[in-house]
Amino acid sequence: MPKVILLFCSMSGNTEEMAEIIESNINNHGLEVHTFQIDMDDAMATDLLDYDAILFGTYTWGDGDIPYEVEDFYDDMEDIDLTGKVVALFGSCDSMYPNYGGAIETFSERFKERGASNVLYHLKVDLTPDQDDVERCQKFADDFVEQLHMYAE
Numbered sequence: 743m744p745k746v747i748l749l750f751c752s753m754s755g756n757t758e759e760m761a762e763i764i765e766s767n768i769n770n771h772g773l774e775v776h777t778f779q780i781d782m783d784d785a786m787a788t789d790l791l792d793y794d795a796i797l798f799g800t801y802t803w804g805d806g807d808i809p810y811e812v813e814d815f816y817d818d819m820e821d822i823d824l825t826g827k828v829v830a831l832f833g834s835c836d837s838m839y840p841n842y843g844g845a846i847e848t849f850s851e852r853f854k855e856r857g858a859s860n861v862l863y864h865l866k867v868d869l870t871p872d873q874d875d876v877e878r879c880q881k882f883a884d885d886f887v888e889q890l891h892m893y894a895e
């Protein structure tokens with residue numbers, strides 16, 4: 743059974759809502775997920791090493807920037823080898839900003855740099871998830887589980 747970690751940060755709760763939908767859908771597939779809110783829980787970049795699969799959620803700040811509360815986590819990722827990990831990223835963004843969901847792209851590049859060859863999709867939701875977005879989150883989780891089984895074979 744693959745070990746799955748879900749890490750996220752969220753200022754006003756939108757990315758957190760996505761994380762909850764994704765977690766519950768992955769649980770529905772019979773997989774256990776260990777979930778951490780980066781700024782609240784004691785989650786460190788080295789924790790990633792203990793898992794086969796990583797779900798990473800972040801909102802975007804400033805001008806397409808990563809939020810300050812994940813800056814240390816981002817920097818600490820520099821020293822870890824994520825070869826072979828299956829990764830998918832998600833987050834709430836705001837289409838009023840020119841750099842829509844830039845933090846997701848930045849983290850995606852970081853995961854790739856660190857050797858996570860299977861960086862899958864990015865799910866971006868505009869502000870608070872509406873009913874369509876809830877379904878997109880559910881599908882995102884379904885696809886993730888499918889990919890996990892594929893890579894595990």
Ligand SMILES: Cc1cc2nc3c(=O)[nH]c(=O)nc-3n(C[C@H](O)[C@H](O)[C@H](O)COP(=O)(O)O)c2cc1C
Pocket residue numbers: 751752753754755756757758801802803804805806807834835836837839840841842843844868869870
């Ligand atoms: C000061 C500020 C800057 C922001 N900059 C961006 C941005 O560059 N790109 C973007 O897509 N969203 C940007 N956002 C929007 C947030 O990412 C969006 O509100 C998101 O829903 C917050 O997610 P959360 O509820 O999980 O904290 C910005 C929001 C604020 C308050």
